[in-house]
Amino acid sequence: MQPPTSNPPSYTEYHPRWYRPRVSVYWWMGSWRYLKFILRELSSAFVAVAVIMTLFQLRALRAGPDAYARFEQRMRSPVWIALSLISLIFVVFHAITWFNLTPRAMAIRLRGKRLPDVMVAAPNYAIWLVVSAGVAWMVLR
Amino acid sequence: MASTIILEIQRYSPEQEAEPRFQDYEVPVHKDWVLLDALNHLKDNVDGSLTYRWSCRMGICGSCGVMVNGEPKLSCATFLTDYAHKGSKVRVEPLRYFPVVRDLVTELSDFLGKLKKVKPWLIRTGEPAPRIGEFLQTPEQLERYKQFSMCINCTLCYAACPVVGLDPLFVGPAAIALAQRYNMDSRDQGAQERIAVLAHPEGIWGCTFVGECTRVCPKHVDPAGAIQQYKVKAALEWLKAVVMPWGNRPGKEVSSAAAD
Amino acid sequence: MRAAIAAAEVNPKLSIAVVSKVYPMRSHTVSAEGGAAGVVKPDDSLDEHAYDTISGGDWMCDQDAVEAFVREAPLELMQLEHWGCPWSREPDGHIAVRAFGGMQKRRTWFAADKTGFHMLHTLFQTTLKYDPIKRYDEWFVTKLLVDDGRVQGVVAVELMSGKVQAITAKAVILCTGGCGRVFPFTTNANIKNGDGMALALRAGAPLKDMEFVQYHPTGLPFTGILITEATRAEGGYLINKDGYRYLQDYNLGKPEPKPVLRSMELGPRDRLSQAFVHEDRKGRTVPTPYGPIVHLDLRHLGEQVINTKLPFVRELCLKYQNIDPVRELIPVRPVVHYMMGGVSTDIHGATPLAGLYAAGEVACVSINGANRLGSNSLPECLVFGARAGKAAADYASQQAQPNGIALAQARDEQRRLGTQFLHKTGGKERVAAVRDEMQRTVETSAGIYREAGQLTKATSSLRELQERFEDVRLDDRSHTFNTELQSALELGFMLDVAEAIVQSALQRTESRGAHQRTDHPARDDRKFLAHSLVYRNPDGSARVEYQPVKITRWPPGERVYGQVEEHGKEEAPPAALVRKAS
Numbered sequence: 001m002q003p004p005t006s007n008p009p010s011y012t013e014y015h016p017r018w019y020r021p022r023v024s025v026y027w028w029m030g031s032w033r034y035l036k037f038i039l040r041e042l043s044s045a046f047v048a049v050a051v052i053m054t055l056f057q058l059r060a061l062r063a064g065p066d067a068y069a070r071f072e073q074r075m076r077s078p079v080w081i082a083l084s085l086i087s088l089i090f091v092v093f094h095a096i097t098w099f100n101l102t103p104r105a106m107a108i109r110l111r112g113k114r115l116p117d118v119m120v121a122a123p124n125y126a127i128w129l130v131v132s133a134g135v136a137w138m139v140l141r
Numbered sequence: 142m143a144s145t146i147i148l149e150i151q152r153y154s155p156e157q158e159a160e161p162r163f164q165d166y167e168v169p170v171h172k173d174w175v176l177l178d179a180l181n182h183l184k185d186n187v188d189g190s191l192t193y194r195w196s197c198r199m200g201i202c203g204s205c206g207v208m209v210n211g212e213p214k215l216s217c218a219t220f221l222t223d224y225a226h227k228g229s230k231v232r233v234e235p236l237r238y239f240p241v242v243r244d245l246v247t248e249l250s251d252f253l254g255k256l257k258k259v260k261p262w263l264i265r266t267g268e269p270a271p272r273i274g275e276f277l278q279t280p281e282q283l284e285r286y287k288q289f290s291m292c293i294n295c296t297l298c299y300a301a302c303p304v305v306g307l308d309p310l311f312v313g314p315a316a317i318a319l320a321q322r323y324n325m326d327s328r329d330q331g332a333q334e335r336i337a338v339l340a341h342p343e344g345i346w347g348c349t350f351v352g353e354c355t356r357v358c359p360k361h362v363d364p365a366g367a368i369q370q371y372k373v374k375a376a377l378e379w380l381k382a383v384v385m386p387w388g389n390r391p392g393k394e395v396s397s398a399a400a401d
Numbered sequence: 402m403r404a405a406i407a408a409a410e411v412n413p414k415l416s417i418a419v420v421s422k423v424y425p426m427r428s429h430t431v432s433a434e435g436g437a438a439g440v441v442k443p444d445d446s447l448d449e450h451a452y453d454t455i456s457g458g459d460w461m462c463d464q465d466a467v468e469a470f471v472r473e474a475p476l477e478l479m480q481l482e483h484w485g486c487p488w489s490r491e492p493d494g495h496i497a498v499r500a501f502g503g504m505q506k507r508r509t510w511f512a513a514d515k516t517g518f519h520m521l522h523t524l525f526q527t528t529l530k531y532d533p534i535k536r537y538d539e540w541f542v543t544k545l546l547v548d549d550g551r552v553q554g555v556v557a558v559e560l561m562s563g564k565v566q567a568i569t570a571k572a573v574i575l576c577t578g579g580c581g582r583v584f585p586f587t588t589n590a591n592i593k594n595g596d597g598m599a600l601a602l603r604a605g606a607p608l609k610d611m612e613f614v615q616y617h618p619t620g621l622p623f624t625g626i627l628i629t630e631a632t633r634a635e636g637g638y639l640i641n642k643d644g645y646r647y648l649q650d651y652n653l654g655k656p657e658p659k660p661v662l663r664s665m666e667l668g669p670r671d672r673l674s675q676a677f678v679h680e681d682r683k684g685r686t687v688p689t690p691y692g693p694i695v696h697l698d699l700r701h702l703g704e705q706v707i708n709t710k711l712p713f714v715r716e717l718c719l720k721y722q723n724i725d726p727v728r729e730l731i732p733v734r735p736v737v738h739y740m741m742g743g744v745s746t747d748i749h750g751a752t753p754l755a756g757l758y759a760a761g762e763v764a765c766v767s768i769n770g771a772n773r774l775g776s777n778s779l780p781e782c783l784v785f786g787a788r789a790g791k792a793a794a795d796y797a798s799q800q801a802q803p804n805g806i807a808l809a810q811a812r813d814e815q816r817r818l819g820t821q822f823l824h825k826t827g828g829k830e831r832v833a834a835v836r837d838e839m840q841r842t843v844e845t846s847a848g849i850y851r852e853a854g855q856l857t858k859a860t861s862s863l864r865e866l867q868e869r870f871e872d873v874r875l876d877d878r879s880h881t882f883n884t885e886l887q888s889a890l891e892l893g894f895m896l897d898v899a900e901a902i903v904q905s906a907l908q909r910t911e912s913r914g915a916h917q918r919t920d921h922p923a924r925d926d927r928k929f930l931a932h933s934l935v936y937r938n939p940d941g942s943a944r945v946e947y948q949p950v951k952i953t954r955w956p957p958g959e960r961v962y963g964q965v966e967e968h969g970k971e972e973a974p975p976a977a978l979v980r981k982a983s
Contacts (some may be wrong), residue, residue: 010159011155011156013880014562014563014564014880015562016155016242016243016561016562016881016882017155018155018240018241018242018248019153019155019160019161019240019241020241020361021241023238023303023306023307027303027306027307028303030211031211033231033356034303034353037303037349037351037352037353041349059253074150089330101350101352101369104350104352104355104363104365104369104370105366105370105372105373106373107366107370108372109281109285114284154879154881155881156879156880156881157879171622172723173722173723173724175721184833184884184885185831185832185833186831186833188876189831189832189875189876189877189885190876190877190878190879190885192877192882192883192884193884193887195431195591196423196427196590196591196592197427197429197431197432197590197591198590198591198624198625198626198721199432199624199717199721200720200721201431201432201515201518202426202427202428202429202431202432202590203426203427204424204427204493217721218720218721218724220775222723230959242561242881242882243879243881244882246882248561249424253424253538258527260486260525261905262485262526262527262529262530263483263484263485263527270483271483275479275482275483275488275495275496276482276483277493277495278490278496279492279493279494280489280490280491280492282494283487283489283490286487287487287513290522291486291515292518293426293431293518294424294426300504319526323485326485326487328485329485374889377816381537390721
């Protein structure tokens with residue numbers, strides 16, 4: 001439904017009066033694609049949250065085992081667990097959407113032909129997998 | 142499949158009403174009928190005041206863009222059969238984010254102004270065109286910009302882009318893709334001239350990469366790709382200017398095609 | 402647009418207006434696919450291009466015009482390349498050319514399969530550079546301003562507001578295209594209604610060769626979308642309602658499983674169209690709600706071949722008419738494609754009416770004669786667009802300002818639109834009904850085959866339709882963007898053009914090229930090696946006069962299928978198909 005405009009002047013002969021609908025502040029709820037876009041943009045906030053949590057973790061680590069123990073305790077509270085989980089979901093969402101968009105921004109040409117999209121996105125995933133495997137090995141061994 | 146379908150069409154006659162309204166029409170569904178055929182049937186036989194643009198009926202002139210159930214589409218390329226089994230009405234509105242002149246007709250002078258702003262013509266700053274014969278351009282060089290040259294100026298991308306709706310000064314997907322088409326043409330030397338318009342908050346930096354423009358483009362021009370590729374290039378140019386501020390030597394071509 | 406650029410370059414001080422009822426990138430040039438011919442390769446020559454054009458036109462072409470055309474075509478195409486047109490290339494970077502029907506040598510430049518699209522957009526984008534060019538987009542010209550024996554501008558409705566305004570000018574160039582929509586089955590867009598032809602006729606300029614209407618043998622019956630000759634070159638069959646390849650009955654060879662050059666489905670276009678008419682008369686075509694059709698069968702080619710060699714055809718059928726050529730038969734019939742006739746001009750684009758010029762399909766110079774070769778019409782727009790632009794600019798630079806009749810005529814026109822359409826009470830005809838009837842009348846009488854009885858009947862039918870047109874009632878009474886009014890005005894133009902076509906066809910009692918008379922099947926060079934000129938008498942009736950064809954170096958030969966017999970020319974042309982129309 002078109003949102004109303006401000007009061008239009010009345011029509012005078014031969015002077016066309018165009019209708020200019022105003023874009024609603026809730027435009028992003030108009031389609032699930034727009035919603036997905038806004039969530040994608042919002043995910044960067046959660047990337048920031050994850051980074052800040054890591055910084056706090058590093059600070060606690062530097063301050064010694066007692067401080068770190070207190071940090072760990074705080075992290076076990078349901079609020080922080082919820083926040084960590086939500087941040088994880090958003091960071092993964094952020095990464096996936098970002099990798100899938102890289103072929104649009106990079107037109108790589110090999111021997112005159114453009115590389116298909118999947119071959120531009122795939123290396124990102126590959127590197128992600130490798131780095132995650134490496135970190136997991138270091139943490140879990 | 143239903144044998145008729147109801148079209149809920151936005152009507153607006155500035156001489157009679159202050160605001161648009163919707164009017165329902167029932168049309169028969171034929172296998173080879175597109176929305177445009179239904180509109181023509183209505184105009185010829187039912188209501189001659191129904192107003193819309195069309196010309197070629199084959200998706201090359203770009204006149205017939207409308208919103209169908211909230212999606213920007215060419216009315217000559219939208220089959221009724223795709224909506225007939227859904228049962229509910231098909232909503233037909235003029236393209237979003239443009240002023241509406243009458244019924245389904247939008248006002249395009251702003252769009253044309255933006256096209257002109259990006260200087261979409263071949264610019265030579267160095268050697269002029271050869272007096273006899275053509276510029277040599279290999280098929281590979283042609284392929285670099287060919288996709289961006291396919292734009293039919295249907296403005297479906299403008300109707301899909303929320304930035305166009307929120308910021309009326311944003312140059313928009315088709316215009317930037319057209320600028321890129323020339324920037325990447327090996328015969329063009331005007332990339333520097335277009336930078337002022339493009340590398341600007343209302344140029345490429347207005348784009349937040351929603352990506353809807355590429356999805357709705359009927360000719361697969363991929364304007365989102367054009368814009369992001371240009372963002373990379375523009376960022377590199379800016380970096381070069383900052384790191385090497387002594388600038389380009391006079392006479393040196395700044396052609397994006399070369400940098401590719 | 403080419404004319405506007407030419408005028409701006411001749412005299413940058415002139416102010417130039419481009420007035421069009423649609424935005425420039427919607428012009429029907431945009432849909433041209435095939436290519437544009439220009440002699441550019443070392444194995445080719447201007448004389449050969451000229452000869453192909455003249456013999457293809459069944460010797461109705463004015464040869465001085467053809468000579469100028471073939472000379473300037475490659476220059477114009479090259480200029481377009483300098484302006485950025487993305488012509489397809491050979492691996493070494495030079496312009497690529499390909500073969501095209503009716504041309505003995507490969508000389509057709511192409512930009513993928515969207516030549517017209519790229520040409521139009523390149524021109525449009527180039528005009529944006531020229532400040533003197535001002536555009537009046539979506540202004541519908543309703544009449545030419547004529548006073549003192551010369552054209553002084555136009556009167557146009559600004560569609561956006563509904564206001565009728567006069568644009569005074571020292572010279573006017575018509576580039577409004579052809580009139581395919583006079584016929585019911587056409588490849589032409591909705592906007593091709595012969596506007597310029599009717600405007601010129603009403604202003605007193607003659608229309609030349611209006612009886613020559615080119616049909617393309619395979620078009621979709623409903624949308625008119627062209628199904629390219631390439632489908633037949635790859636091996637498609639044309640079959641009637643019994644699944645029989647009917648072309649073998651019409652002296653076009655024997656049916657072979659693979660396509661044979663110049664035989665069966667690869668025969669000349671006009672012969673294929675004529676075969677359709679015969680099949681229809683025998684009752685062997687398939688009746689559909691859109692008229693009789695035959696089928697083009699591509700199924701035996703297989704999905705692989707269709708996707709590699711004919712992807713655009715498959716895309717067009719699927720996307721715009723919901724038919725899959727891989728699995729289904731494509732319904733086809735001959736469709737009107739091009740109008741060889743038009744506003745009579747000389748080789749500079751000037752009409753006999755001072756200050757009026759014309760170029761492109763609306764004009765008839767004539768370089769296409771009785772039958773146009775494919776890939777000649779795009780360079781025609783460029784060559785004669787440039788010529789008309791230059792000539793008009795030169796003329797305008799020497800003229801005094803237009804006198805003051807403009808305002809009065811604009812007011813008259815506004816009043817006429819009001820009384821005849823917008824404020825009329827009564828009237829019971831719908832625009833669409835009169836238009837459909839007109840199209841049926843013209844197709845029956847001035848279609849692929851014509852004869853005197855039908856044509857005479859058509860004359861009175863058209864008269865009746867003119868009266869019914871006076872009785873048209875519009876649903877849309879508003880000023881703002883009234884497209885129903887636009888359709889009504891276009892219908893008025895089409896009725897005038899239809900009359901010109903029918904009269905010219907009636908008077909030409911011979912068969913030549915695209916004009917085939919069943920009651921006069923032979924070509925008659927003694928009486929009819931001449932252009933027909935249709936004038937409008939003051940009482941509204943048409944009169945036809947004749948103007949001899951200009952022959953310079955190529956005396957008329959026999960346009961015989963498969964061979965050429967020449968009188969007087971030293972060098973025989975390459976012995977390939979001369980009669981292969983495109």
